[in-house]
Amino acid sequence: MPFLLSLLSCCLQVAAQNNIATEQKINSLIKKMTLQEKLGMIHANSSFTSNGVARLNIPELVMSDGPHGVRPEHGRDWEKDENVNDSGTYLPTGNTLAATWNPALGYQYGAVLGSEAKWRGKDVILGPGINIIRTPLNGRNFEYLSEDPYLISKMVVGYIQGVQAQGISACVKHFAANNQEILRNSINVEMSERALREIYLPGFKAAVLTGKVNTLMGAYNKFRGQWCTHNKYLINDILKKEWKFDGIVISDWGAVHNTKEALENGTDIEMGSEFTLKSGTDYSKFFLADSAVASVKMDKVKLDKLLDDKVRRILRIMYRTKLAASKKSTGSYATKEHSAVAAKVAEEGIVLLKNNDHFFPIQKKNIKTIAVIGENAARPNAYGGGSSQVKALYEVTPLQGIKNILKGTDVTVSYARGYKIERNAAANDTLIAEAVKAAANADVVIVAGGWVHGYNYNVWNDNAYDAEGFDKPNMDMPFGQNELINAVLKVNPNVAVVLMGGGAIDVSGWDKKVKTIIEAWYPGMEGGNALAKIIFGEINPSGKLPVTFPKHLSESPAHVLGEYPGDSVNVKYSDDIFVGYRYFDTYKVQPQFAFGHGLSYTSFEYKNLQVNYANKATTVTLIIKNTGGTAGAEVVQVYVNEKSPEIKRPEKELKAFAKVMLKAGEEKQIKLTLDENAFQYFSEAKNKWVMKPGRFNILVGSSSADIRLEKGVDVK
Numbered sequence: 001m002p003f004l005l006s007l008l009s010c011c012l013q014v015a016a017q018n019n020i021a022t023e024q025k026i027n028s029l030i031k032k033m034t035l036q037e038k039l040g041m042i043h044a045n046s047s048f049t050s051n052g053v054a055r056l057n058i059p060e061l062v063m064s065d066g067p068h069g070v071r072p073e074h075g076r077d078w079e080k081d082e083n084v085n086d087s088g089t090y091l092p093t094g095n096t097l098a099a100t101w102n103p104a105l106g107y108q109y110g111a112v113l114g115s116e117a118k119w120r121g122k123d124v125i126l127g128p129g130i131n132i133i134r135t136p137l138n139g140r141n142f143e144y145l146s147e148d149p150y151l152i153s154k155m156v157v158g159y160i161q162g163v164q165a166q167g168i169s170a171c172v173k174h175f176a177a178n179n180q181e182i183l184r185n186s187i188n189v190e191m192s193e194r195a196l197r198e199i200y201l202p203g204f205k206a207a208v209l210t211g212k213v214n215t216l217m218g219a220y221n222k223f224r225g226q227w228c229t230h231n232k233y234l235i236n237d238i239l240k241k242e243w244k245f246d247g248i249v250i251s252d253w254g255a256v257h258n259t260k261e262a263l264e265n266g267t268d269i270e271m272g273s274e275f276t277l278k279s280g281t282d283y284s285k286f287f288l289a290d291s292a293v294a295s296v297k298m299d300k301v302k303l304d305k306l307l308d309d310k311v312r313r314i315l316r317i318m319y320r321t322k323l324a325a326s327k328k329s330t331g332s333y334a335t336k337e338h339s340a341v342a343a344k345v346a347e348e349g350i351v352l353l354k355n356n357d358h359f360f361p362i363q364k365k366n367i368k369t370i371a372v373i374g375e376n377a378a379r380p381n382a383y384g385g386g387s388s389q390v391k392a393l394y395e396v397t398p399l400q401g402i403k404n405i406l407k408g409t410d411v412t413v414s415y416a417r418g419y420k421i422e423r424n425a426a427a428n429d430t431l432i433a434e435a436v437k438a439a440a441n442a443d444v445v446i447v448a449g450g451w452v453h454g455y456n457y458n459v460w461n462d463n464a465y466d467a468e469g470f471d472k473p474n475m476d477m478p479f480g481q482n483e484l485i486n487a488v489l490k491v492n493p494n495v496a497v498v499l500m501g502g503g504a505i506d507v508s509g510w511d512k513k514v515k516t517i518i519e520a521w522y523p524g525m526e527g528g529n530a531l532a533k534i535i536f537g538e539i540n541p542s543g544k545l546p547v548t549f550p551k552h553l554s555e556s557p558a559h560v561l562g563e564y565p566g567d568s569v570n571v572k573y574s575d576d577i578f579v580g581y582r583y584f585d586t587y588k589v590q591p592q593f594a595f596g597h598g599l600s601y602t603s604f605e606y607k608n609l610q611v612n613y614a615n616k617a618t619t620v621t622l623i624i625k626n627t628g629g630t631a632g633a634e635v636v637q638v639y640v641n642e643k644s645p646e647i648k649r650p651e652k653e654l655k656a657f658a659k660v661m662l663k664a665g666e667e668k669q670i671k672l673t674l675d676e677n678a679f680q681y682f683s684e685a686k687n688k689w690v691m692k693p694g695r696f697n698i699l700v701g702s703s704s705a706d707i708r709l710e711k712g713v714d715v716k
């Protein structure tokens, strides 16, 4: 032990000395730079780059979207670069990753992105997107992770560390409270300090303090009256002072509105392009470019100090990444190994929501015909959704996945389109009639439906439901899918519905009548294969919902307690801390599918719960046993409830979880530790996190609504 301690202290000393040496190098570089050179580094010089200083060997900083793959190359300012190989790995979207509840997969996911970004000559990958999923309507929910700050905090760290281990910077976005796309460029978000601290910030805090993220993107919206990208409270006071973030704050594209505020309130690089800025592509007209900065009345010493801080941050991150001697790998691109990560995330992220009569898994030998219905079954999604678009090397659709798995068997697969993807399209009688015919002649029917992306980034609203810049008009199944499913059910009771998309959708028109419901999100390039393996039992599903599915939109807390989308100037989050299951559980509203819910083909027994408090740590141990006949993984979830709180607290809050793989009949002991944070709430009166010593309940279960074991503990 003494040897290990002295080794550790020696390593820390070396690291500190290296840091001092790097900071000295940076200071001497800054001394050599002209004002123009500094200004060049703090604003865009093309849609995805900012200037370097060639004479000092400082390279440009090269960025790329996005959260689930490296974006297709648009060269400089959207000129298509024909000479580049940009068909890459299309990973499942953020919501799918979150549904794995497997932080180790977060790391692998990030490592794929980092490696591909490196291969494509990028320095910064513009992800992960981690805004809280507050309303089912947000058009970007598919990019985001969860309604729960603890789950986000756990998943985001792996992602960031995976990216950054490749010598590439992650960019956590969009800081903060960018929870709707509608009005995103103008809306002012108002919320309590408690909601900010308990719900909207913890993911970012974990990204900075634990994930050590190199860069962060400011959001488009305003927060408490000031634009987020140059919001004094969010960026200077919280991010840079409280959390000691020493990396780069990058504006969202076109999110800077004021030179003085951007200079003073922590924006380090102003980005944007002809789409987002009125200046067109004249980068010299940017808010952080020469003439705008020159026109600000500010003491020269102060201005120099502000500029030097921004440049210092950029150089610091360059020395941690592209200028670091140890980070010279070239990365790799579109490899089999990367596809395998995409497959694994889909296999663990797809969620079995309902499964009556053991309808799934389907035994190939028991069927002769299968009808696959729905335009979503045959539609690729990689290229849609806005800035997160990916040019996929390939994308296995659900239909293709089902055909692949049935190759070599004598099962016949028929396909009917069923509905037409077109914004505001109603049920199409001809397509429904074709689908009914296919269903009538089949042993089993799989309808693939739900939401869709727009195809083309230039027309994001083109048929888009899940897309940047737009929210969904409602939570209903679009394109007449309810009519389709009900028509199919009339001729064949053996129907499963596969949902795709950004999350909660109203299934109340048919949910009781179908045998099985699966949430497949946007499961990436291998998604169809992963789905087929789950349908036919080669993979035992283990995904769990990272969001609550309300029965109807009108029961969603942002719409019941809060405002959405606001009065076009302000949106008040009066739903406060009661986001997602915190609302449904506390207000006793039954959701359609609860947070943390997800079925398996096997069953799990929870037993022998013990909870011990000692030395400020609460240890939770239990035994989990696979009591069914198939190997499978269970996500053991630990929630905390305060017996008699001083102020209103949620009925329960997730504070620990573990994904456990168990063979048939196997049992394992699980041990989870809760620190003091698990019992705290944010006191507005004291303006800090506090814990009231006393009795807490520890609730352990398979979802927020399926608590299997419970025990009290006195925490001091």
Ligand code: BGC
Residues within 6 Å of the ligand: 065, 066, 126, 173, 252, 253, 387
């Ligand atoms: C999006 C960001 C994205 C950026 C660059 C913005 O419109 O909000 O998430 O990274 O564009 O494409």
